[in-house]
Amino acid sequence: MASLARTAFRVHSFTGVITGLLLFILCWSGTFAVIAHELDWLATPAARAQPAPGPDNWAAWEAGVHAHAPDTRLLGLRAPLNDHGAAQAMIQRPDGGRRLLFITPATGQVQGEASPFTVQRFFREFHRSFYIPTQWGTYLVAALAVTLLVSLVAGLLFYRRWWRRFFSLRWRRGPGLWSELHKFVGLWSLWFVLIIGVTGLWYGVERARLDMGDGLFAYAGPTAMAAHRIAEPDSDPSRPPLSVAALVDRARALRPALRLTTVIPGPDRFYAEGEADDLLVRPRANLIYLDARSGAPLYNQDAGDLPAYWRWSETADPLHFGDFAGLPVKLLWFVFGLLLCGLILTGTWMHARRLARSERAREKHRWRGTGAAVVVSLLVVVASVPLAIHQVRLEYGGFPPLQSGVMAVVLGWVVLTVILLAGWGWSLKRR
Known part of the structure; x- marks a missing residue:
């Protein structure tokens, strides 16, 4: 048992140091992605x-x-x-x-x-893939979710009788206090870390199914990536599409209890999604496709009728970002996101102190890949800047000028992140 605890401690330490920088940046960006819509509201x-x-x-x-x-x-x-x-x-x-x-x-x-x-687009895209092309960036993020889950399990294995320590916090002086806080906050954050790790890993599973499996990414849609292919409209192609207002009326008549949140008009199909009484699903779980020219229904999806796999697919996003019960839950996710970032930073700081204690401790706990991991992490972050500019130009037809409020939020976050990373790097260099 003691051997298992020592091994678990080393695994916990290893995952925290080798992936610590990237994992912190990922969780740090995700924490602000939770309230990104609210930041846009404040900034614009x-x-x-x-x-x-x-x-x-x-x-x-x-x-x-x-x-x-x-x-x-x-x-x-x-x-x-x-x-x-x-x-x-x-x-x-x-x-x-x-x-x-x-x-x-x-x-x-x-x-x-x-x-x-917007602020929301910046944080969501950065958090999803570091602006690395999605097929690679998503796998990197999913791999970091794996390290987060491994660190969670390893921490529980070496922390003896952890289930008895939720209300045990010893106020020590000096560095011992950080260790106590790290363990105390970690215990109360177990549920949150588990949710973030599992849903983060799920995004990689979804991408793997698309790239290496049957190529499916949605339950219903007009493309080959959907398990249920939406039928082609059979109306006269020479007829002009109906107005958005008329098509919204048709959608409301089809689903009176559905509050529409987003509509996308098209020359052939009209798409609408919204919110019903279903628990823990994003709006696209309830969707409607109409013939854009005649208003005839092509497909009507109720979240309650989805198979288990696809229902979970629509649940993972609200769980990951706390977007399912209004602002109070978002703020709860934001606070625990900050706590998770603090766990990553304090865990690394304590490891750096162990390296500094003695030559014997340095040899025992040192991981030779630490320096390389820091360099690779920095390269990924630095490379995200030109990759972001390239992606924005492709998506929006050029790099659109940002409103001052959005620029202030994004640049403020970047500056704060650099300051935190500088302290993180200094703690690893400390002897």
């Missing part, structure tokens, strides 16, 4: 609006977009994310560039526009 004045007195007025929003930008293509409309948020529309200009419009919910008037590269 045009994203704020007074709530509408009645139901969502999709017809007024569509009319407002066409009045504001008549020569553009409407790519999608989204209902306000909160009671004091604006409705949003994504448009494409004749030159291929995209803009994000903010619409007053009550009147449909466009009250501002901005770059589609």
Whole structure:
């Protein structure tokens, strides 16, 4: 048993040091991704609006977009994310560039526009893949989720009778206090670390099925990546598509209890998704496809009818980001995300102290790959900058100018991250 505990301790230490830098950056970015929509609301004045007195007025929003930008293509409309948020529309200009419009919910008037590269997009894309091409970046993130789970299990194996220590915190002086806090916070964060690790690993499983399995990535859709292929519309192709407002009315008639959150018009198919009474699923679990020209239903998906595998697929994202019960749960996820980042940093700091105690301890606990791991981690982070610029140019038809509030949030986060990483690196160098 003692041998198992020593081995588990070394494994716990190894995973914390070898992957510590990248794992910290991943968890640090994910922590802010949890509240990214709220940060956008704070950083972008045009994203704020007074709530509408009645139901969502999709017809007024569509009319407002066409009045504001008549020569553009409407790519999608989204209902306000909160009671004091604006409705949003994504448009494409004749030159291929995209803009994000903010619409007053009550009147449909466009009250501002901005770059589609928001705080939310920055944190989600960075957290998902470090801006490395998705087929590789997702696997890297999933591998870090594995190390997080291994560190969790190893920590429980060497921490004797851990189930009795949830209310045991000894206030020591000096470095011993950090060890006590590390173990105490780690115990109370077990549930959170398990959720983050399992769902993070799941993203890799999904990607592996797409790349190396049967190529499926969704339960229903119009492409070959869907298990259920949506039928082709059979209406006259010479007919123009119906208005968004008319198609929204058809979708509401088909699912009266569904509150639509996002609609995407197309020349052939109209897509809508929304929220029902289902627990722990993202809006796309409840979706509708209509013939864009006739309004005839092509597919109507209820989250409650999904097979277990696909139901879990729609549950993993809300669990990972705490996006299933409003702002209080998001704030809970944010706080525990900070605690997880603190666990990573304090664990590495304590390992650095063990290296500094004596030559014997240095030989016992030192991992020769530590220096290389730090260099590789830094290279990944540095490489994410040009990769991000390249991806944004491809996705948005150039690098759109960012609004000042978004720039302040992103740059502030980057500066704070650099400061924390500098302290992290210094602690590893300490002897």
